[in-house]
Amino acid sequence: MPELNPRWDIFCTVVDNFGDIGVTWRLARQLVAEHSVAVRLWVDDLRAFERLCPQIDIRLSQQWQEGVEVRHWSTDWPAADAADVVIAAFACQLPGAYMDAMAEREQPPLWMNLDYLSAEDWVIGCHGLPSVKYKSVQKFFFFPGFQPGTGGLLREKNLLERRRQFQQDAEAQRNFLQSLGINRAQGAHLISLFAYENKGLSSWFDAMASDATATHLLIPEGRIIADVEHWLGIDDLKAGAIHVRDALTVQILPFVRQDQYDRLLWSCDFNAVRGEDSFVRAQWAGRPLLWHIYRQDEDIHLDKLEAFIELYTKGLSEPAREAMSGLWRAWNADEAMADHWQSTRKHWPELQQHAEAWCLEQGLQADLAAALVQFYVNWI
Numbered sequence: 001m002p003e004l005n006p007r008w009d010i011f012c013t014v015v016d017n018f019g020d021i022g023v024t025w026r027l028a029r030q031l032v033a034e035h036s037v038a039v040r041l042w043v044d045d046l047r048a049f050e051r052l053c054p055q056i057d058i059r060l061s062q063q064w065q066e067g068v069e070v071r072h073w074s075t076d077w078p079a080a081d082a083a084d085v086v087i088a089a090f091a092c093q094l095p096g097a098y099m100d101a102m103a104e105r106e107q108p109p110l111w112m113n114l115d116y117l118s119a120e121d122w123v124i125g126c127h128g129l130p131s132v133k134y135k136s137v138q139k140f141f142f143f144p145g146f147q148p149g150t151g152g153l154l155r156e157k158n159l160l161e162r163r164r165q166f167q168q169d170a171e172a173q174r175n176f177l178q179s180l181g182i183n184r185a186q187g188a189h190l191i192s193l194f195a196y197e198n199k200g201l202s203s204w205f206d207a208m209a210s211d212a213t214a215t216h217l218l219i220p221e222g223r224i225i226a227d228v229e230h231w232l233g234i235d236d237l238k239a240g241a242i243h244v245r246d247a248l249t250v251q252i253l254p255f256v257r258q259d260q261y262d263r264l265l266w267s268c269d270f271n272a273v274r275g276e277d278s279f280v281r282a283q284w285a286g287r288p289l290l291w292h293i294y295r296q297d298e299d300i301h302l303d304k305l306e307a308f309i310e311l312y313t314k315g316l317s318e319p320a321r322e323a324m325s326g327l328w329r330a331w332n333a334d335e336a337m338a339d340h341w342q343s344t345r346k347h348w349p350e351l352q353q354h355a356e357a358w359c360l361e362q363g364l365q366a367d368l369a370a371a372l373v374q375f376y377v378n379w380i
């Protein structure tokens, strides 16, 4: 008989960056908090995890964080029972001994691959289909997505309500920003920037510096910093640094906890994000955004980019759609940004309304954690 309170194992290999651990840590916490299931999160790189969750003790092979049992997934695999539900995040390869433990269970577990996020149409046809089998254990594809028929997006309970309250509370925003050392200049646009290296940065910064409206740009420490240093003509930028060039103020922030990063996105008028998880969080912020997609071999990421642009820009006027698409395509091709930025700025109010409408529409879908639990319920 399947367990009434199932145990879940989530496996995460950190390929690079923070998306793998960012997504699995978020999912693990939500499953515990909202679905009362026991979750073990197996992570091969606790140092990457520590950046998002500073309370992690990287020396421990086992620890509890926010109700989640965090296990260091070392090459030296400890004997461990297989759980009732097993999630291999982003096609990571489970340890052989664990696969055997899955196969030896009287009732095989539900084994799923949590795939990367894509707005492409084929995702709807593939979501939930059987994948490979190991002995008696069947694996299934589970695809997050933006459209009905996919697994949805990670969204914690009341997230949008909390976001709305925060955005309506000027004092809470001021206090939060001040806690990060940010004093927003009056009348300045607040923009956050989280991106990979990008040659288009200098022309975008030039455009903001020469704009009639001031911009206060907030940049968490990370891969884009070398391009920022190059533009400023300054070496060794560190968190806390603030530099002003005409209408543009550039401020470097520390890499903050996930919940603080959410509030940063909620505080800004525009967010440049990347990868997968920050991209989704910026959509929940209900503010216009710019996506730096994670590059893949043979440029297959460009199909994903176009699929999302097509979906997201439905309902925008033709000029706003062109402006936004142009900006996104230029950013993802390392091209000059100035003209696209100026065109985008002309459609600011429409893009703001659209971002909120998109967020509310996406919020009508079942969230990814609930969809996973439902998938399990249907399966047993």
Ligand code: TRH
Pocket: 015, 016, 017, 018, 019, 020, 021, 022, 023, 051, 052, 116, 194, 220, 254, 255, 256, 257, 258, 259, 261, 274, 275, 276, 277, 278, 279, 294
């Ligand atoms: O770090 P990323 O580039 O991760 C990428 C993508 O997920 C990509 O699809 C994947 O293949 C690759 O990793 C291996 O971007 P992403 O997905 O936005 O993850 C960043 C995480 O870091 C996200 O959970 C938000 C979090 N974050 C903070 O917690 N604090 C911060 O200050 C910042 C800037 C981010």
